[in-house]
Each structure stands twice: as structure tokens, then as C-alpha cells.
């Protein structure tokens with residue numbers, strides 16, 4: 285049974301149809317990629333899956349339950365967490381204060397040891413006294429992810445974790461995602477424009493275009509499909525294929 289799935293999702297925003305008949309499923313410990321051009325509806329789908337937007341048609345099932353009507357914080361309690369496209373961190377806090385605040389926000393409160401472990405797990409390089417305002421993009425992403433992992437989630441939704449990162453920084457994200465799935469059995473659904481990351485980590489990718497899934501399968505075949513190439517148009521698909 286998939287740990288997360290959605291069925292016949294349709295979403296309208298501002299009088300426009302943003303998602304149409306979207307179906308997807310993620311198995312335990314599976315890494316699934318979600319690709320598609322700008323404005324395809326990827327983040328909107330995360331809004332639906334995470335419960336930030338419950339004003340849609342169709343069903344979201346998580347861990348065997350219909351969570352379609354549950355708000356985001358209740359889905360977080362069940363173990364479904366997400367990151368946001370822009371790595372926004374609380375500007376007035378330090379790294380240590382942010383982790384402390386995350387610890388207090390969860391019920392039951394994670395142990396101090398758990399907080400140390402999550403910081404270590406994501407390879408947070410900054411000192412605990414570092415003001416969040418001085419963190420680079422990768423450190424911000426790691427800090428936010430550490431806060432979410434403290435909750436011991438079953439599924440993590442990552443919205444463009446590689447955006448704005450250099451090649452070696454993307455390798456760090458690659459490693460974190462692999463470890464989540466392979467060592468801890470956590471499922472990851474990852475939105476990414478950097479197809480080279482999806483080609484490395486995802487066993488399966490889905491491509492959204494204008495609110496509809498237009499292709500699904502292993503990255504090496506999906507990124508070659510004419511419909512996907514047409515949707516991306518100016519993305520160098522060959523460049524995304526590792527080992528070619």
C-alpha cells in the first residue's frame with residue numbers, strides 16, 4: 285500500500301483550473317520526482333498534499349487514512365511534512381534558537397539528543413550562535429529540513445531543494461535524500477527543475493504540464509519522451525542524463 289497517494293485531484297484558483305485529474309502514489313522508502321515547466325502546478329499540488337489548500341476535488345490518502353479535509357498542522361502530526369520553495373528562515377533567530385523553537389513546537393517534544401542528531405544528519409555546518417540572516421541558501425535549506433526531521437516524518441515533500449545551489453551543493457542534497465529513503469525508510473516526493481538531481485535520486489518521476497500529469501516512469505525514459513521535451517522546450521534534456 286502506498287504511504288501517500290492522491291486521486292483525481294482537481295484545483296481551481298482565481299477562476300482558473302490549475303490541476304486536473306492528478307493521480308500519484310509514493311511507496312514507503314521511495315523517492316519520487318515531480319518535474320514540469322514553470323507554472324505547471326507542482327507547488328499547487330504540494331499545497332493540496334500538505335493540507336495548506338483543502339479546497340480541491342479528489343482525495344489525499346496518507347498512511348491508510350483519507351486526510352483530504354485535514355489541515356496542514358494535523359498532517360504534520362501524522363508524519364507528512366513539507367519544505368517551501370523559498371528557504372525562508374526566522375530572520376531574528378540564531379540557528380540554535382531555531383532548532384529550539386522547532387523542538388518546542390512539536391508535541392510530543394523531540395529529545396535534545398534528537399535535535400543534535402537531525403543537525404548532524406543534514407550536515408549543518410553553522411555554529412549554533414550564527415544568526416539565520418547570515419546563512420547561505422544551502423544552510424537555510426538544511427536548517428529547515430533539520431527542524432522537520434525532528435518530528436520523525438514518514439513522508440517528506442521537498443519543493444525545489446536544489447534551486448540556486450552549485451553542483452557540489454546539489455550532491456549534498458542528493459546524499460541527504462538517499463539517506464532518508466535508504467537508511468531510514470522515509471519516502472520523499474521531490475519537485476525539481478534540476479533534472480540531474482532527479483536522475484540521480486528518483487526511482488520514478490512524474491511530469492506535470494498545465495495541471496496534468498503528461499508522463500511517468502523511470503527518469504532515463506521519461507526525460508526522453510517527446511511530450512516531456514516539448515513541455516520543457518528549451519531545457520537541455522540530454523544534459524540531465526547522468527553517464528551519457
Ligand SMILES: Nc1ncnc2c1ncn2[C@@H]1O[C@H](COP(=O)(O)OP(=O)(O)OP(=O)(O)O)[C@@H](O)[C@H]1O
Nearest residue numbers: 297298302320321322323324325326327328329369
Ligand atoms: N493563489 C493563486 N491564485 C491564482 N493563481 C495561482 C495561485 N497560486 C498559483 N497560481 C497559478 O497556478 C499556476 C501553477 O502555479 P504553481 O506555483 O503551482 O506552479 P509550479 O509548477 O510550482 O511553478 P514553478 O516551477 O515556477 O515553481 C500558475 O499559473 C500560477 O500563476
Ligand SMILES: [Mg+2]
Nearest residue numbers: 326327328369
Ligand atoms: Mg513551484
